[in-house]
Amino acid sequence: MNATGPQAAFYGASVPAVGYPEGMTIVDFVPDEVKHMVLQHWYSFPPVNPMWHYLLGMIYIILGFFSIMGNGMVIYLYMNAKNLKTPSNMLVVNLALSDLIMLTTNFPPFAFNCFSGGRWMFSATYCGVYAALGAITGVCSIWTLCMISYDRFNVICNGFNGPKLTQGKAMAMCAFCWLMAIGWALPPFFGWGAYTLEGILDSCSYDYLTQDLNTITYNMCIFFFDFIFPAAVIVFSYVFIVKAIFAHEAAMREQAKKMNVTNLRSNEAEAQSAEIRIAKTAIANVSLWFICWTPYAAITVQGVLGHHDGITPLVTTLPALLAKSCSCYNPFVYAISHPKFRQAITVHMPWFCVHEPETKTSDNQSNTTVTNEKA
Numbered sequence: 001m002n003a004t005g006p007q008a009a010f011y012g013a014s015v016p017a018v019g020y021p022e023g024m025t026i027v028d029f030v031p032d033e034v035k036h037m038v039l040q041h042w043y044s045f046p047p048v049n050p051m052w053h054y055l056l057g058m059i060y061i062i063l064g065f066f067s068i069m070g071n072g073m074v075i076y077l078y079m080n081a082k083n084l085k086t087p088s089n090m091l092v093v094n095l096a097l098s099d100l101i102m103l104t105t106n107f108p109p110f111a112f113n114c115f116s117g118g119r120w121m122f123s124a125t126y127c128g129v130y131a132a133l134g135a136i137t138g139v140c141s142i143w144t145l146c147m148i149s150y151d152r153f154n155v156i157c158n159g160f161n162g163p164k165l166t167q168g169k170a171m172a173m174c175a176f177c178w179l180m181a182i183g184w185a186l187p188p189f190f191g192w193g194a195y196t197l198e199g200i201l202d203s204c205s206y207d208y209l210t211q212d213l214n215t216i217t218y219n220m221c222i223f224f225f226d227f228i229f230p231a232a233v234i235v236f237s238y239v240f241i242v243k244a245i246f247a248h249e250a251a252m253r254e255q256a257k258k259m260n261v262t263n264l265r266s267n268e269a270e271a272q273s274a275e276i277r278i279a280k281t282a283i284a285n286v287s288l289w290f291i292c293w294t295p296y297a298a299i300t301v302q303g304v305l306g307h308h309d310g311i312t313p314l315v316t317t318l319p320a321l322l323a324k325s326c327s328c329y330n331p332f333v334y335a336i337s338h339p340k341f342r343q344a345i346t347v348h349m350p351w352f353c354v355h356e357p358e359t360k361t362s363d364n365q366s367n368t369t370v371t372n373e374k375a
Contacts, residue, residue, distance in 0.1 A: 020046055020047050024046060024047060025042070025043050025044070025045060025046060025047070026042055026045045026046065026047045026048065026200065026201055026313055027042055027043050027201065028047070029047060029117060029118060029119040029201070030119055030120060030197065030201055031119065031120065031121075033123070033124065034120050034123070034124045034127060034197065036124070037124055037127055037195075037196050037197050037204070038196070038197050038201065039196055039197075039207065039209050039210065041209050041308055041311070042197075042201060042313065045312060045313055047118075048118070048200050048313055048314060050118060052118075052200065052314065053113075053114040053115070053117075053118035053200065053202065054114060054115065056110075056114055056200075056317065056321065057110070057111045057113075057114030057115050059321065060106075060107040060110050060111045060114070060321070061107065061111050063103060063107060063321075063324065063325055063327070063328050064103045064104070064107035064108070064111070066328040067099055067100060067102070067103035067104075067107075067327045067328045067331075068100065068103065068104060070096075070328060070330075070331035070332055070336065071096040071097070071099045071100035071103075071327065071330075071331045072096075072100060073331065073336065073345070073349070074092065074093060074096035074331045074335045074336065074341070075093055075096050075097060075100070076348075076349075077335075077341055077344040077345065077348060077349070078090075078092075078093045078096075080344075080348050081344035081347070081348060083340065083344070084340060084341065084344055087165040087166055087167050087169065087170035088148075088151055088155075088165060088170070089335075090167070090170040090171065090174065091144060091147050091148045091151060091170055091173060091174065092148065092334050092335050094140075094144050094173075094174040094177065095141055095144040095145065095148065095330055095331075095334060096330070096331050096335065098137045098140040098141045098144060098177075098181075098327075099137070099141055099326075099327030099328075099330050099331070100327070101133070101137050102133075102134065102137035102138065102141065102324060102327050103324065103327050103328075105130070105133040105134075105137070106130065106133065106134050106137075106203075106324065107324075109121075109122060109126075109130055109203075110202060110203050113202035113203070114202055118200060118201075118202055119201065119202055120197055120201060120202055120203075120204070121202075127195065127196075127197060127204040128188070128189065128195045128204065130203070130204045131188075131195035131196075131204040131205050131206065132185045132186075132188070132189070132195065134204075134205060134324075135181070135184070135185040135205075135206065136178075136181040136182055136185045137181070137327075138181075138323065138324075139180060139181035139184055139185070139226045140177045140178055140180070140181035141326070141327065141330070142226060142227070142230050142293070143176070143177040143180050143181065143226070143230055144173075144174070144177045145230065145234060145289060145330075146229075146230035146233045146234055147173045147174075147176075147177065148334065149233060149234040149237035149238060149285075150233060150237055151165055152237065152238075152241060153236075153237035153238075153240055153241055156241050156244050156245065157240050157241065157244045180225075180226070184221075184222060184225070184226060187218060188206070188207075188218070191214070192214060192217075192218050193206065193207065193214065193215060193218030193219065193222075194206075194207040194210070194215065195207065198316055198317075198320070199313050199314070199316040199317030199320065200313045200314065200317050201313070203317070203320070205320060206219060206222070206300065208299075208300045208303040208304050209303045209308060209311070211306055215304075216304050219300060219301075219303075219304045220304060222300075223297060223300060223301060223304075227293065227297045231289070231290070231293075234285075234286060234289060235286055238285060238286050284333070285333060288326070288329055288333065289326070291322070292322055292323055292325060292326035292329075293323050293326065295318075295319035295322055295323075296319040296320055296322065296323040298319075299311060299315065299316055299319050339356055342356035343356045343357075343358055
C-alpha cells in the first residue's frame, strides 16, 4: 500500500496493527490545502478508530438509499396522482424535496471521504458549498415541518371557521421556507459566521466553536430562528390538536349518551378512540423531531457558550448524522403512511404490493378524521 505522511506512519510495518503513534492528532490526516479550515479545538484529539469511518460511511449509504427511495416516491406520487395535488400535500412534497436534496448532496461526498482514509478529499471551496447545502436543506425541512404542523392545527382546531389553505398560500409557505433557509446559509460567505471542517473532519458545517462576537451572534440567531421558534410552533400546534380532539371525542360521548347509544361511529375501523390515535401520532411526530434535532442543537449551543470539554470528534459527528437521518423518516411519517398516498401507491406503483382500499369518506365530511390519518 502506498501511503505517505501520517498514513504511512499508521500503516507502516513498524507501527502496531492497532493504535496510532503517540502525539498524532486527527488533524494529521487533513490535506494541507484545507488545514486552514480546521479549528484549533480539533488539534487536541487523537485520530478515531478507522472502524468509525467505515461504519459511518455505510450508515450514510443506507440513509441515502432510504431517503432517495422514500422522498422520491412521495414526489413521484404527487406528480402522477391528481387526488394528491392538494395545498396541504404541497407542503409535504416540499419537505420531501428538501430532504431528498439534503441526502443526495451530502451522503456521496461524506461516504467517499469515509472510504478514502477518513479525510476531506475535496477543496476548501466545496467544503463551504457542502456545509451550505446541508444548512439550506436542514433549515428548509425544519420550517416546512413547522408549516405542516400549523396547517394541521388550523384544519383540526379551526375547521371551516379558519382560513382555508389555498394553492397560492401553500406556494407562499414553501417559498418562505426556502428563502429562510437560503437567507441564513449565505452570511458565512460574507463574513458573518463561518463554515469549517467538523467532527472527524470528513464533513463540513457551521463554526460554532470560535469564541468571537461574530460567530456567537450568528449561531445564536440560527439557534433561535431556525430551531427554538419552529420547535415552539410544532409543539404548541400538536398540543392544541390533542386538546381539540379530546374535546371533540368528549362531545361525541355526551351526544351518544343523550341518544342512548354506545357509539356514534358507524365504521368498525373507528373502533379505536380517535383521541388515542391522535395523541399517539402527536407524541410520535414531536418526539421524532426532537430526537433527531435536539442533540445537534445542544452541541452547537454548548460550543457557542464556550463549554468545549465534552465536544469530541465523535460526539459532534453522531448528532449531525442523527439530524440528517430525519430525512429518511419524514416521508413515511408525513406521507406514505397516509391512506391517500397508500392508495396512490396501489394504483401507480403496484409492484410494491400495497393494497389500500379506497376510503368511502365524503370530501365534504369533517376534516378531523382525514387529518388524523394524515398526521
